[in-house]
Amino acid sequence: MKYYKLSNGLEISQISLGCMRMFNMNSHEVEELVETALNSGINFFDHADIYGGGICEELFGKVLKRRPEWRKQMIIQTKCGICRGYYDLSYEHIMESVNASLERLHTDYIDILLLHRPDALMDNREVGKAFTELYESGKVKAFGVSNMNPSQIEYIKKECRYPIVFNQLQFNVVNAGMIDAGINVNMSNSASINHDSDVLNYCMNNDIKIQPWSVLQASWEKGTYLNHPDYPKLNEKLNELAEKYHVDAATIALAWILRHPAGMQPIVGTTNKEHLISMCKATDIELTRQEWYELYLSVDRRLP
Numbered sequence: 562m563k564y565y566k567l568s569n570g571l572e573i574s575q576i577s578l579g580c581m582r583m584f585n586m587n588s589h590e591v592e593e594l595v596e597t598a599l600n601s602g603i604n605f606f607d608h609a610d611i612y613g614g615g616i617c618e619e620l621f622g623k624v625l626k627r628r629p630e631w632r633k634q635m636i637i638q639t640k641c642g643i644c645r646g647y648y649d650l651s652y653e654h655i656m657e658s659v660n661a662s663l664e665r666l667h668t669d670y671i672d673i674l675l676l677h678r679p680d681a682l683m684d685n686r687e688v689g690k691a692f693t694e695l696y697e698s699g700k701v702k703a704f705g706v707s708n709m710n711p712s713q714i715e716y717i718k719k720e721c722r723y724p725i726v727f728n729q730l731q732f733n734v735v736n737a738g739m740i741d742a743g744i745n746v747n748m749s750n751s752a753s754i755n756h757d758s759d760v761l762n763y764c765m766n767n768d769i770k771i772q773p774w775s776v777l778q779a780s781w782e783k784g785t786y787l788n789h790p791d792y793p794k795l796n797e798k799l800n801e802l803a804e805k806y807h808v809d810a811a812t813i814a815l816a817w818i819l820r821h822p823a824g825m826q827p828i829v830g831t832t833n834k835e836h837l838i839s840m841c842k843a844t845d846i847e848l849t850r851q852e853w854y855e856l857y858l859s860v861d862r863r864l865p
């Protein structure tokens with residue numbers, strides 16, 4: 562495992578374990594998965610209040626209750642703001658959500674709190690007030706956002722005393738709009754359309770670490786693009802490189818993300834220990850420029 566050092570001094574593993582799919586596991590299975598992650602050098606765990614309706618945090622909390630010595634090796638991130646049928650980043654909701662997460666996770670502090678999705682009714686003064694109280698009470702050590710564009714982040718920063726350390730975004734070789742628009746600047750093709758106000762360069766220029774989510778998924782409907790009939794060229798290339806580097810295709814898909822100079826921290830959502838161990842090998846692979854572009858272009862893209 563390799564690590565990134567953040568401007569606030571935090572050392573984070575290049576790969577993080579996402580806990581969204583743990584709701585089908587029992588707490589002993591979760592414990593084994595977390596132990597595998599720790600033994601593989603992963604020190605970063607991504608939660609949200611909404612995952613499994615709170616069950617994922619609760620299962621994780623049961624593990625921490627049994628293995629309290631693990632807490633100090635871990636960086637635990639959780640998120641708030643998604644409710645059933647609406648988004649809520651009000652002061653009251655942020656405070657309530659964090660208090661409930663602390664209880665479920667069986668911990669007295671959260672390392673990083675992310676605002677899960679932009680709430681159309683978000684008022685930066687309420688967010689700023691919540692962040693200040695959470696920081697000063699020691700309940701939250703650092704803050705970030707998820708699925709937000711540069712102007713939304715700037716709006717929060719106006720009333721926030723603390724740096725925005727992360728932006729969690731959907732990103733993988735199939736869903737790479739952040740890259741497409743940057744390559745097709747000033748063209749009239751559809752790839753030139755900038756859907757995110759240049760969030761990739763904004764984050765790079767402002768020391769905000771991007772955490773790609775759903776690194777193996779084409780979409781919720783299709784599931785993973787691995788071995789999916791809609792992506793024959795991509796799978797052919799992934800398998801070819803998997804053979805070359807003696808790893809599996811999922812590991813190459815992750816190495817493609819890690820090759821970008823933004824130094825992203827992919828969040829892997831596997832619940833399978835063997836898959837997790839395989840994917841950690843991605844930090845030791847540096848794809849060549851040509852290989853990186855071949856994968857990028859294997860999903861119906863062209864260079865201008």
Ligand SMILES: NC(=O)c1ccc[n+]([C@@H]2O[C@H](COP(=O)([O-])OP(=O)(O)OC[C@H]3O[C@@H](n4cnc5c(N)ncnc54)[C@H](OP(=O)(O)O)[C@@H]3O)[C@@H](O)[C@H]2O)c1
Pocket residue numbers: 578579580581582607608677707708729730773774775776777778785787809811828829830831832833836837
């Ligand atoms: N901020 C947001 O809006 C947002 C949205 C979604 C997710 N997230 C975060 O991102 C994390 C990851 O999301 P995700 O679970 O959709 O990501 P993912 O890592 O792309 O998907 C994991 C799924 O792929 C399956 N898979 C199939 N073949 C695999 C292989 N060879 N190796 C590994 N996995 C394989 C896994 O099955 P097995 O379990 O059998 O390995 C698992 O069901 C979540 O846990 C959550 O923390 C954030």
